Amino acid sequence: xxxxxxxxxxxxxxxxxNVDTDIIIPAHWLKTISRDGLGRGAxxxxxxxxxxxxxxxxxxxxxxxxxxxNFGCGSSREHAAWALLDMGVKAVIAPSFSDIFSGxxxxxxxxxxxxxxxAIDRLMEVAETDPITIDLENQTVTTPFQDRFTxxxxxxxxxxxxxxLDEVGLTLARGDAISAYEARQAKDMPWFAKGTALxx
Amino acid sequence: MASRPRTLYEKIxxxxxxxxxxxxxxxxxxxxxxxxEVTSPQAxxxxxxxxxxxRRPELTLAVPDHNLxxxxxxxxxxxxxxxxxxxxxxxxxxxxxxxPEFGVRYIAPTDINQGIVHVVxxxxxxxxxxxxxxxxxxxxxxxxxxxxxxxxxxTSEVEHVLATQTLLLKQSKTMxxxxxxxxxxxxxxxxxxxxxxxxxxxxxxxxxxxxxxxxVFEEMSIESRLTVCNMSIEGGARAGLVAPDEKTFAYxxxxxxxxxxxxxxxxxAWWTSLRTDEGATFDKxxxxxxxxxxxxxxxxxxxxxxxxxxxxxxxxxxxxDPSKQKAAQASLDxxxxxxxxxxxxxxxxxxxxxxxxxxxxxxxxxxxxxLEGRKKADNVKWAIVVPGSGLVKRQAEEEGLDRIFIEAGLxxxxxxxxxxxxxxxxxxxxxxxxxxxxxxxxxxxxGPGARTHLVSPAMAAAAAVTGRxxxxxxxxx
Numbered sequence: 001x002x003x004x005x006x007x008x009x010x011x012x013x014x015x016x017x018n019v020d021t022d023i024i025i026p027a028h029w030l031k032t033i034s035r036d037g038l039g040r041g042a043x044x045x046x047x048x049x050x051x052x053x054x055x056x057x058x059x060x061x062x063x064x065x066x067x068x069x070n071f072g073c074g075s076s077r078e079h080a081a082w083a084l085l086d087m088g089v090k091a092v093i094a095p096s097f098s099d100i101f102s103g104x105x106x107x108x109x110x111x112x113x114x115x116x117x118x119a120i121d122r123l124m125e126v127a128e129t130d131p132i133t134i135d136l137e138n139q140t141v142t143t144p145f146q147d148r149f150t151x152x153x154x155x156x157x158x159x160x161x162x163x164x165l166d167e168v169g170l171t172l173a174r175g176d177a178i179s180a181y182e183a184r185q186a187k188d189m190p191w192f193a194k195g196t197a198l199x200x
Numbered sequence: 201m202a203s204r205p206r207t208l209y210e211k212i213x214x215x216x217x218x219x220x221x222x223x224x225x226x227x228x229x230x231x232x233x234x235x236x237e238v239t240s241p242q243a244x245x246x247x248x249x250x251x252x253x254x255r256r257p258e259l260t261l262a263v264p265d266h267n268l269x270x271x272x273x274x275x276x277x278x279x280x281x282x283x284x285x286x287x288x289x290x291x292x293x294x295x296x297x298x299x300p301e302f303g304v305r306y307i308a309p310t311d312i313n314q315g316i317v318h319v320v321x322x323x324x325x326x327x328x329x330x331x332x333x334x335x336x337x338x339x340x341x342x343x344x345x346x347x348x349x350x351x352x353x354x355t356s357e358v359e360h361v362l363a364t365q366t367l368l369l370k371q372s373k374t375m376x377x378x379x380x381x382x383x384x385x386x387x388x389x390x391x392x393x394x395x396x397x398x399x400x401x402x403x404x405x406x407x408x409x410x411x412x413x414x415x416v417f418e419e420m421s422i423e424s425r426l427t428v429c430n431m432s433i434e435g436g437a438r439a440g441l442v443a444p445d446e447k448t449f450a451y452x453x454x455x456x457x458x459x460x461x462x463x464x465x466x467x468x469a470w471w472t473s474l475r476t477d478e479g480a481t482f483d484k485x486x487x488x489x490x491x492x493x494x495x496x497x498x499x500x501x502x503x504x505x506x507x508x509x510x511x512x513x514x515x516x517x518x519x520x521d522p523s524k525q526k527a528a529q530a531s532l533d534x535x536x537x538x539x540x541x542x543x544x545x546x547x548x549x550x551x552x553x554x555x556x557x558x559x560x561x562x563x564x565x566x567x568x569x570x571l572e573g574r575k576k577a578d579n580v581k582w583a584i585v586v587p588g589s590g591l592v593k594r595q596a597e598e599e600g601l602d603r604i605f606i607e608a609g610l611x612x613x614x615x616x617x618x619x620x621x622x623x624x625x626x627x628x629x630x631x632x633x634x635x636x637x638x639x640x641x642x643x644x645x646x647g648p649g650a651r652t653h654l655v656s657p658a659m660a661a662a663a664a665v666t667g668r669x670x671x672x673x674x675x676x677x
Contacts, residue, residue, distance in 0.1 A: 017523045018402055018502055022642040027623040031267060031287035033241035033294050045644050068523055070403040073436065074642060075621075076338040077239065078354035099372075099406060099438045100338060104354035154370065156225040167356070168252070171364045174219065174227060178255075178366055181218040181229050189215070191459035191467040192231045192331060195258035196305040198457045 003164035004109050007091040007134040010062040012053050013127035015120070017068030021080040021101060024072070030079050038079055039086030054087075061087075064132055066123045067094040071112075072101025081108045091134050093141065095120055106157050107167065113141060119149045136161060205477035207374050208443050209409045212349040212474065216332045218366055227366045231331040232348075233260040234317040235304065235358065237267065237295040238623070239336030243359035244298040255365045257303035261326050264292050264309055265316045267623045270586050270613035273310050280310055288624065302362070313456075315589020315615040318342040318556035322426060323591055325455030329444035329471040334361055338433045339556045339639065345426030346452065347444030347474060349409070352433065373483035375408035375437065379416040381490040386673040388566065389424035390558060390637065390656035392416070392488075393431045394496040398506030400486055405437025408484060411476060416490050417442050422451040423562040430557045431639050434503035443475045497543055497669055498641045498654040500531030505641070507543060509659070509671045515539035534643055535651050536631070543669050546653070550634035551576070551583035551610065551664040552646070553657055555620040558637035559588030561595050563657040568601040570661035570676055576609040577667030583610040584626065586618040610664065622647045635663035 016023075029041035046052050053059065065084070071094040072080060081104040084092070091111035102112040113134055115123070119141070123132060126143045133142045136158065141149045160167065171178075186193045206214070218227040240262070247253070254260065267288040275281050283289040292309070299306035307313045313324060317335055321327035321343055329347035334340060336358045343350035357367055377396060397404075410432050417425060425442045432440025449468050452458045459467045494508035505528075507514065516528035516539070532538070537546070553559075553567050564587060576583050585605045587593040593615055596602055602612045619626040620638035622645060628634040630649025637660050638645075641652035653669060662672035 017527055020502075020640075020642050022640070022645050026644050026648070027621045030238050030623060031285070031291055033245070033290060035242050045648065070406070070436070073402055074338065074433075074640060076336060076340075076352035076354055078242075078336075078356060081354070096403060096406060098403075098436065100352055100354060104356065107354065107356035154223075154225075156221070156223045156368075159223075167368060168250075168360050168363050171227060171360065171366060171368060172252075175364075177219050177227065178229070178364060182256075182365075185229070189467075189470065191463040192328070194457075194459070194463075195232070195256070196261055196326070196457060197258040198460070199305065 001109050001164045001166060004090070004111065004161045005136055007063050007111060009064060009131050010059045011064035011066050011123065011127040011132045012059050012062050013124045014053055014065050014067045015124050018070045018073055019067055020074035021072055021077050022074055024080040025077065025083040029083070030077060035082045037086060038083035042083040042087045063088055063090040064134070065089055065092045066120060066127050067092055068120070069095045071097050073098040076100045078104040081105045081110055084110060093120065093123060106161070109161065111136060111161070113151050115141065115149050115151055122147060205480040207476045207480045207482065208411055208441060208474050209349060209374055212330050212332065213371055215330065225368055225370055228332060228369050229366050230334055230361050231259060232321070232326055232328070232333040233361050234321055234333070234335035234340070235260055235262040236317050236335070236337065237264040237291040239355050240298065240358055241291060241294040242355050243362060244302065246359045247302070247362060252363045254302040254304060254362045259365060260304045260362065261307070262295055262299040262304050263307040263314055263317055263320050264295055266617045266621065267291060268309055268616040269625050270616045270618045273614055312590040312594065315592065316556045316559065316617055318430065319559060319588030319592065322346050322422070323455065323589060325452050325458030328452065328458070328467070329448055330474050334367065339430050341432040341437070341439050342426050342430035342556055344429035344432065344439055344441030345422060346448050347441060347471065349439055349441060351439040372409045372438065373407050375405055375410045375484040375486070376482040377410055377412050377486045377488065379414040379488045379490050383416055383490045383493060387493050387495060388656045388658060389420060389427040391496040392493050393428045394498065394503070394506045394654060395493045396488060397431060397435045397503050398496070399488065400435050402434060402502055402504045403436045405432065405435040408437050410435070410437045410440035412440060412442050418445065421562055422447060423560040426560065427557055431503070434639060444471045495656065495659055495671055495673065497659065499535065499537060499543065500528060501534055501641055501643050502527070502531070503639065503641060503654065505531060509543055509669065511543055513537045513539050513541040513543070544671065545668065546633065547579055547668045548633040548635045548653065548663050549579060549581045550628045550632055551580055551660050552619040552634055552636040552638060553660050554584070554586030554588070554618050555638035556588065557639045558657050559586060559592065561592050563637065564592065564596045564601050567657040567661040568604040570658050570672060571608040571610070571664065572604050574608055574665045576664045579667040580664055583664050584613050584619065585610050586613040587615050589615045608664070619646050621645060628652070635660045635669060
């Protein structure tokens with residue numbers, strides 16, 4: 001994964017609440033065995049409306065989305081994160097995110113920045129005309145108008161994003177601890193260890 | 201060691217923590233991993249590219265469900281019928297190649313055990329109480345019905361589990377949903393969970409794991425508990441669970457992957473210890489009065505948009521939150537409804553009985569009870585019953601339920617996710633309504649422009665008979 005330090009640029013003033021992952025990428029786009037090319041299906045239903053924000057000339061290709069509460073709820077499809085990445089989005093700012101989506105976003109190097117609704121309201125205004133800067137190191141969102149909002153982020157996620165770390169690699173490095181757990185489980189809870197090996 | 205009182209969730213978590221880092225992130229061991237064709241190809245591909253293998257292949261079970269057509273799978277000559285849709289066929293082919301290549305057990309579309317992952321897990325005994333269970337599907341919360349800690353994951357996490365048999369996670373907060381009293385006659389688990397989501401909202405459980413507590417859940421069948429836990433994710437909770445008890449053990453005993461002999465006895469002893477301790481506290485607690493729950497339906501495009509069947513379509517201005525007012529207006533526009541309209545006046549052209557929420561034998565029995573000796577209404581153009589698995593299908597046929605459905609004018613299909621999610625040929629046409637026993641009424645979920653009303657199996661059957669949303673209690677005692 002590429003390290004992420006800062007995301008800067010125009011933002012889509014989206015603002016919608018409870019954006020589910022079916023809205024981000026409808027199911028018929030999920031019939032793929034690759035991660036690429038899903039940007040074409042991103043927000044498909046909304047984009048049928050010619051006045052939709054994602055096709056607005058001045059913000060097209062923006063790296064940031066400003067959204068409402070509970071962004072990414074619903075299906076666990078990581079295709080939602082891949083679709084955003086494919087359309088060039090590297091960060092979403094919202095008052096809250098679904099747990100599964102924020103995990104998927106993180107694993108693809110997309111920042112999910114949580115800010116209170118008042119800050120979102122302000123950023124929606126700014127996004128209409130001007131760029132926004134997200135600084136991960138300092139955990140701030142700033143605008144050309146001296147707005148400065150600080151956000152919280154899980155320290156482990158921040159570290160992985162800044163360093164571009166591969167989670168699977170990190171965990172595999174703890175292989176001994178996993179082996180020790182497996183040995184304990186085989187002794188204390190052997191019924192879990194057999195799985196499909198129990199098949200008749 | 202004397203320990204503080206713990207909840208069911210905390211006990212399962214503690215039993216699976218490999219290690220906790222200083223920043224509070226834990227490596228959590230995963231006991232069971234279910235894999236289907238849609239969210240796994242990129243995970244297997246990543247393993248292949250990095251030269252990694254599956255750490256514990258016997259702890260993963262692969263079964264296709266999402267994009268399989270639910271029409272006949274074998275022709276008259278006994279040959280498998282290929283999937284016409286090229287991309288779906290490719291995804292299925294990828295799973296059929298990946299599973300054996302990585303040593304994972306695979307259930308083929310024509311196998312009697314094939315079905316929706318969340319039906320297959322419990323009914324094969326692969327899903328066990330106290331287990332950590334994951335799948336690249338958000339409705340994995342379903343398996344909480346057998347007392348497991350089960351949750352949906354993304355494809356990168358699927359890869360992580362395949363490679364390490366663990367996940368990197370932070371412990372969730374705990375939430376208790378306690379239902380006091382008894383459900384009214386004719387009110388089902390589906391009505392209850394729709395009502396609960398209406399109360400807590402789709403973000404009510406975000407960051408939390410729900411434990412469903414109270415006599416109502418204790419008295420529920422395992423099938424009903426699976427229905428309730430299934431929709432935890434619609435309330436924002438990644439997982440929801442009911443404490444395992446004698447019913448759970450009786451349900452699982454003797455199933456294909458359930459422990460046997462001494463292992464079984466030891467397992468039951470541990471499972472019995474998993475109940476939330478007296479004095480344990482929850483971060484959040486919601487109390488629901490069972491008597492308040494009526495047969496419940498949805499009017500909008502979010503699972504929190506619920507109303508009792510005797511109610512009316514709400515006015516957007518009746519919501520306090522301005523953003524909810526806006527969302528409600530958009531929902532009404534999409535759904536083609538007007539405020540004040542009686543729910544029972546809403547005509548439906550399609551009926552879907554199925555999905556991981558409501559495709560188990562109990563669900564089919566409930567629908568058949570309403571449909572027996574009746575016919576579907578003429579305005580209902582398309583009505584399908586899709587059993588959750590080959591085993592459910594066989595049992596339903598042994599009980600003669602398939603005849604009841606067919607005689608009532610409904611179609612009896614092969615197992616799969618079907619019209620729940622618009623990924624296979626089973627779709628609801630644009631602008632038409634569907635009374636659906638599935639779990640999501642999102643915009644376009646059942647097909648572009650499709651209008652979904654979430655209901656219980658009995659209510660879907662009632663709607664099939666009258667051609668409009670109907671209080672099932674008017675048709676049966």
